[in-house]
Amino acid sequence: MFRCKSVEEIQSTVEKEGVSLPFAQTTKVLTESVQAGSLHLNNRIAIQPMEGCDGTPDGKPDELTLRRYDRFAASGAGLIWEEATAVCEEGRANPRQLWICPENVDAFKAMNERIREISMKENGFAPKIIMQATHSGRYSKPHGKPEPIIAYQNPLFEKDSPIPAENIITDEALDRLTEQLGQAAKLAQQAGFDGVDIKACHRYLDSELLSAYERPGRYGGSFENRTRLLREGVQNAKANITGDFAVTSRLNIYDGFPYPYGFGVSPNGGLNPDLSEPLRLVGILHEELGMDLIDLTIGNPYVNPHVNRPADWQPYDLPEEPLVGVARMLDCIHTIQKAYPKLNIIGSGLTYLRQFAPLMAAGAIEQGYFTIAGFGRMSFAYPQFAKEILAGRELDSRQCCIACGKCTQLMRMGSTAGCVVRDKLYTDLYRSLTAKKEG
Ligand SMILES: Cc1cc2nc3c(=O)[nH]c(=O)nc-3n(C[C@H](O)[C@H](O)[C@H](O)COP(=O)(O)O)c2cc1C
Numbered sequence: 496m497f498r499c500k501s502v503e504e505i506q507s508t509v510e511k512e513g514v515s516l517p518f519a520q521t522t523k524v525l526t527e528s529v530q531a532g533s534l535h536l537n538n539r540i541a542i543q544p545m546e547g548c549d550g551t552p553d554g555k556p557d558e559l560t561l562r563r564y565d566r567f568a569a570s571g572a573g574l575i576w577e578e579a580t581a582v583c584e585e586g587r588a589n590p591r592q593l594w595i596c597p598e599n600v601d602a603f604k605a606m607n608e609r610i611r612e613i614s615m616k617e618n619g620f621a622p623k624i625i626m627q628a629t630h631s632g633r634y635s636k637p638h639g640k641p642e643p644i645i646a647y648q649n650p651l652f653e654k655d656s657p658i659p660a661e662n663i664i665t666d667e668a669l670d671r672l673t674e675q676l677g678q679a680a681k682l683a684q685q686a687g688f689d690g691v692d693i694k695a696c697h698r699y700l701d702s703e704l705l706s707a708y709e710r711p712g713r714y715g716g717s718f719e720n721r722t723r724l725l726r727e728g729v730q731n732a733k734a735n736i737t738g739d740f741a742v743t744s745r746l747n748i749y750d751g752f753p754y755p756y757g758f759g760v761s762p763n764g765g766l767n768p769d770l771s772e773p774l775r776l777v778g779i780l781h782e783e784l785g786m787d788l789i790d791l792t793i794g795n796p797y798v799n800p801h802v803n804r805p806a807d808w809q810p811y812d813l814p815e816e817p818l819v820g821v822a823r824m825l826d827c828i829h830t831i832q833k834a835y836p837k838l839n840i841i842g843s844g845l846t847y848l849r850q851f852a853p854l855m856a857a858g859a860i861e862q863g864y865f866t867i868a869g870f871g872r873m874s875f876a877y878p879q880f881a882k883e884i885l886a887g888r889e890l891d892s893r894q895c896c897i898a899c900g901k902c903t904q905l906m907r908m909g910s911t912a913g914c915v916v917r918d919k920l921y922t923d924l925y926r927s928l929t930a931k932k933e934g
Pocket of ligand 1: 804846906
């Protein structure tokens with residue numbers, strides 16, 4: 496349980512654990528602008544993609560979606576990375592997941608215009624907006640129950656209920672998906688986004704393929720094959736857009752599962768990171784495919800959420816001090832940023848630090864861990880957090896995310912997601928859902 500009352504207490508806690516975290520004296524660096532390729536960002540604060548599971552059944556933003564993005568728009572963050580948006584119906588993670596298709600372009604466009612208007616009014620600038628293009632793979636639930644589409648069978652993930660081999664996506668279907676990713680980029684540009692993310696994180700389909708060591712065919716086995724969907728998805732996206740439009744990726748650089756089930760993990764067994772392949776992949780994306788901005792993360796929210804989003808609550812006994820999880824995330828990202836100092840890297844997993852997160856984010860930027868600070872759960876709990884940082888004020892601990900995991904629990908219950916502790920709408924929703932379950 497997070498009980499630290501000062502940066503010094505955090506530092507002494509992590510020191511006892513044999514790890515370290517960077518801290519700055521002030522948060523000033525977060526207020527600086529960044530030029531990430533064609534994207535001019537007003538400051539170094541990004542809102543990370545956070546699914547609300549609250550779109551219309553046909554995948555347009557709905558009332559609660561607009562409510563969330565209105566709040567993010569007012570926040571003052573320089574970059575808003577919109578949530579996972581499916582590129583095909585069968586790849587939707589839930590029946591209310593956003594879906595980019597020609598019929599929905601106008602609805603996304605209206606939401607993006609609204610975000611820019613609100614931010615202009617509140618903050619005097621328009622944030623840059625990225626669309627996260629996804630296929631949910633083994634987590635696909637387009638009709639509310641699992642309809643998994645997998646890269647390969649994985650006993651670690653399928654312990655009690657193995658997924659049949661017929662659910663393994665074929666090479667031909669992956670070829671079509673590459674085309675769909677290109678089409679999604681085109682539609683995202685029409686919808687007024689500033690860029691598209693070819694999502695390859697958290698073990699959704701494109702991320703799972705990165706560890707398909709034993710899959711036969713053109714998408715498995717060699718490094719070249721395992722990275723094919725991502726590389727060709729990026730290439731196709733670039734071929735389908737015009738002018739200044741960013742093609743980026745949210746990428747897992749360490750999965751936290753033993754070989755042969757994890758990317759970025761030592762092939763010699765155990766869970767130690769081995770970032771040689773992630774380094775090579777980022778090098779290709781940056782130096783060969785011209786990616787100027789990338790959003791890095793690690794882990795999986797279902798099987799090892801303590802790796803993915805350090806919290807005081809997990810669906811199993813806490814396996815480690817959550818601050819160790821924060822340090823692991825930062826260290827992995829740091830390794831990549833050191834190798835590619837000109838690449839604009841967004842760092843993840845900062846929210847656990849609560850009111851001290853901005854000083855750690857600033858320290859990480861000053862010490863070269865990453866370039867832009869991405870905040871996920873904090874933005875649900877305390878959407879005004881960026882405004883406070885930009886004004887040079889400390890965050891109010893009573894408004895910060897407390898990493899209780901209830902936003903995720905709401906999603907797992909098939910509901911819409913938001914902050915149960917700080918946002919009354921979701922406090923009431925959570926109460927009514929849990930009362931129903933108990934009653
Ligand atoms: C409710 C919820 C929804 C999320 N949805 C997405 C998503 O759509 N795409 C994505 O890449 N990550 C998603 N994430 C992960 C966050 O972007 C972020 O990586 C994670 O929460 C750790 O960062 P934090 O410590 O700042 O919260 C989600 C996390 C939560 C809790």
